[in-house]
Amino acid sequence: MHGPAGRSLGLVVALVVLVLIGLVTSGDRFTSSENMLVILRHASIIGVLSIGVTFVITAGGIDLSVGSVLGLTSVVGSLTAVQAAASESTWLLMVVVSLLVGAVAGLINGVIIAYGNVVAFIATLATLVAARGLAEIISERRTLLVTNTGFTKFMRADFLGVPVLVWIFALAAAAGWFLLNRTTFGRRTVAIGGNLEASRLAGIKVKRHIVSLYVLVGIAAGVAGLMMMGRTTSGTSTHGYLYELDAIAAVVVGGTLLVGGRGTIMGTVLGVLIFSTLTNVFTQNNMDTSVQALAKGAIIVLAVLLQQRFASGKMRRAKKQPLKA
Secondary structure (H helix, E strand, O other): OOOHHHHHHHHHHHHHHHHHHHHHOOOOOOOOOHHHHHHHHHHHHHHHHHHHHHHHOOOOOOOHHHHHHHHHHHHHOHHHHHHHHHHOOOOOHHHHHHHHHHHHHHHHHHHHHHHHOOHHHHHHHHHHHHHHHHHHHHHHOOOEEEEEEHHHHHHHHEEEEEEOOOOOOOHHHHHHHHHHHHHHHHHHHHHHHHHHHHHHHOOEEEEEEEEHHHHHHHHHHHHHHHHHHHHOOOOOOOOOOOOHHHHHHHHHHHHOOOOOOOOOHHHHHHHHHHHHHHHHHHOOOOOOOOHHHHHHHHHHHHHHHHHHHHHHHHHHHHHOOOOOO
């Protein structure tokens, strides 16, 4: 089976194999509803980040700053002044402030990349360092406690027996799938990743679209920052450390091409679940985190090799096709 369905099926099979390994090594404890919710809760924050990163990579870009932006949004959202203002009005003010911080960070990235013609890798690497440093300055390297009970109560609540964090991940995945697969915005994203110059000649405002993509991933980082605040009831500059690597890994393993031109939200969700399940299997069996990192690295390398094989095969098929008059 070829195409998106075949790739998704392969990811589902890989996920099922991991579940079976967990069942064999840990027994019913692994497949208990409590442990399944632990896996989903662990996947939720990285999942929201990964959905935003999927759009950027589909367009042929990259964002190394999402983890640091997550930390920055958690710090700003946890500031005493922000929480005091939220207590006098509504805890949704914390949400708005955090999302604005993420959007502004994404806007800066997008403008530098699209209009400053700076390579995305360099621009977002600079933002990675700057956002983490700014978070340290604002927080004075301290952990800021979230004391707004309305915010923490909502973020730690369950709905139909499922944590709110998991529902947020599910809603983000559904919105991301619809945006990428059923809208002009998504089609333009794929087109830019496939051939930027052809997209420009076709009338797509490429620079403006690239900026909007980085604003989108910045907002995703803001949402993830809020989720982290809710889960830990704190904001700190260390939140989101190296999360950008986990997000990119999940996107690549899910089947989105690093060179752009093809993206899949469903694949990204499955990629996140694979890594979250893998982590849980190692934790259940008290295995060394170094071995876990080694296994993750092997999975990423395998995914990239498969991508290269797919890309080269696609090029060979294109060359064999006769030119149409």
